[in-house]
Amino acid sequence: MTEPVRIGVVGLGTVGSGVMQLLSSSADHIARHAGRQIIVERAVVANPAKDRGLDYPAERISNDVSDISNDPSISVGVLLVGGLEPARSMAIELLENGKDLVTANKALLAEHGPELFALARARGRAIAFEAAVAGGIPIVAAIGECLAANRIESIRGILNGTSNFILTRMEEDGLDYADALALAQAKGFAEADPSMDVDGTDATQKLAILAHLAFGVWVPWKDIPRVGVDTLDIGLLQDAAELGYRIRLVAIATRCQGVLSMRVAPALVRIGTPLAETRGAFNAVSIVGDAVGPMFFHGLGAGQMPTASAVVADIIDTVVGRAAITFRTTGVLSEESPDLTIGGDTQECHFLRICVRDRPGVLASITGILGEHGISIASMLQRAGSGETDEAVSLVIMTHRSSTTAMAEAVATIDELPAALEKSVCLTVLDQSSLDDASPAA
């Protein structure tokens, strides 16, 4: 076996500690795959004095990233701190000092990816980031390498475990949103400040990264339409269930006739289909490639050891030299400008909940507005009231496939009706394939 390779780890939080444990407990196994022993030469944390319960010498822990970047014996920097700063500065310092970078920080890549990727290329270094999206699911490798022969047609992913945990507890235990969120926090699935998870930011940042790999375009994550689970109430889930659907926070990127549509939003998925059956803190990604057809991946998208699994795989890839090749070849894409328009309007089936005063003519107004916008109704569910005039009633409408733009306009008009009681909720209904709903190739 060749000389050991020395790495530096920045951040010993949940994931960082998991990486240290895995590198230690499976050292021989990992060394076989890497062709050499991997030694954590140095760890850098904000507070070196804190006891993390790790069997790692205190004298190798400092609070200064330059202890890694200036150490010529270290070739790989493993950046496992969250947020944008000081993560960005640390990444730059590591790359500028000739270290390859492994990171799980999706916010950093979504925000500063182009800058960091360009710097890495300029310095001849690699950035590996399998752990940044969908935790242990090897979706970055799948898209960037394994499906490289395919033109990707669509990606649909459940990419935020916190949101999915909340939705599952709402639908299975009948909890309302606030209680499900509190439970997620109590169980450690949600941060004290869960806003990045529940408002869809986290899933959107991950989608921006996946779409870059799949379609070769860099869409700033803030430009991607985004709705989080914090807009949902238990009644919506119950209405969906009555129609045979569950609600999932789905990150979608679809290419159709040269237009790439992207969004993150709660959507209806038919019970029994793979995304609907993705429960709790799990993640799932469904990809359609022009040659391979539909592929589905499911696994733990977060958590200490699943994420550590992906980080250590990236460390191995970097040590053996695969990461450098992958970074160079997938990097080629980012220098091109694929012939794709980023567009919003798509044709979808919609689920619409409207809350109005029960007055004569209200239903006619609503259906009239929908008709004027070219939207045809597939089915309608009216919560039976007592029949009194001006009573609040809720209408649930499923539409046939129609333009999302037209739908948004129709909803805005409906919400201006004098009888309208609250803002309508409009969710797309995914015409999601069941696992076998694809014509097998010859």
Add this chain to the structure above:
Amino acid sequence: MTEPVRIGVVGLGTVGSGVMQLLSSSADHIARHAGRQIIVERAVVANPAKDRGLDYPAERISNDVSDISNDPSISVGVLLVGGLEPARSMAIELLENGKDLVTANKALLAEHGPELFALARARGRAIAFEAAVAGGIPIVAAIGECLAANRIESIRGILNGTSNFILTRMEEDGLDYADALALAQAKGFAEADPSMDVDGTDATQKLAILAHLAFGVWVPWKDIPRVGVDTLDIGLLQDAAELGYRIRLVAIATRCQGVLSMRVAPALVRIGTPLAETRGAFNAVSIVGDAVGPMFFHGLGAGQMPTASAVVADIIDTVVGRAAITFRTTGVLSEESPDLTIGGDTQECHFLRICVRDRPGVLASITGILGEHGISIASMLQRAGSGETDEAVSLVIMTHRSSTTAMAEAVATIDELPAALEKSVCLTVLDQSSLDDASPAA
């Protein structure tokens, strides 16, 4: 962009033609991922005169593999012929002449893998074989690279699309085995001679390859216990369905306390769980890693373009140099002898169908035999007969977890009872997790 790379393709059957089409129709896309243009310099087939409807110059097609192996401009040989010979001789000739090898031939690798791998290593060449297992599903990369930080605990796969198509048609259309097989042949999912598919050979060869990647041991495929779908009848599927299960041909490799158990056999999987919901010609693989937890992959496991997708991904990997690294690092495993015993006995729940003459005392004999072998009954289903003595009745028994060896002995004893009418059928019942049935890591 660097100089084009020249490859030679051996075999222009279904998969070979698909590879030619994909390399041609997605040439620019593939060139971007490979960092260079890929040119099929030469194709070799048994009958060069045959019209394959390919837009490829006839003068580049010959029937002599040495036209590839002796061409110094060609660096990669893509071997897409099935069977053992002349595939083996061709593989050896290509490797000995310094070509990297890409192949989809699982029988070749299962039978001659050690010889070919050793030759490739000796010549400093790589063998890439993603397409040999589960078609378009990137399971070879997942196990060998993406989950490299994990000790794999188990693999459970639906690896033969033909068998799964037959089972799905039996359960959904009520066809008996022979009719479902005939339909599979009519639809092109089964060969004229389907024996390698339906007797479990194909799935067993694939399991041998996956187990090698996951556990580092090379178990000759003929040593793996194997039962095919050709042993099933529609009554078994109906009995299973009545109990809430489907029957799938499952390839299993499980490591437990230093013992590796492997088998391919029809097994009961609970309706609603991922393997049960894998229908038609699809493949699926469920893997549990010690760090990553449960991972599930689903996609088209065969067919022209899904397989071509994997072959071309391997060609790209070979061209960019990733395949060489992967082959070297995963190859390390085959030189070690992991501390694993290959064992047969495992603790499983069983489904048992016994057909006996309805005589007084028969049930007591059967339950007595099971009891003597330490097997306890979880539930029993007796097909109500008319009550006449000596009438044939069928008993369906579900057992609690018990030794497979003890079970086999008990079944042999039961089949010797004077009242026994036909050979009993004993299938394992997988305690398969549903997609979310795993405690999420912290």
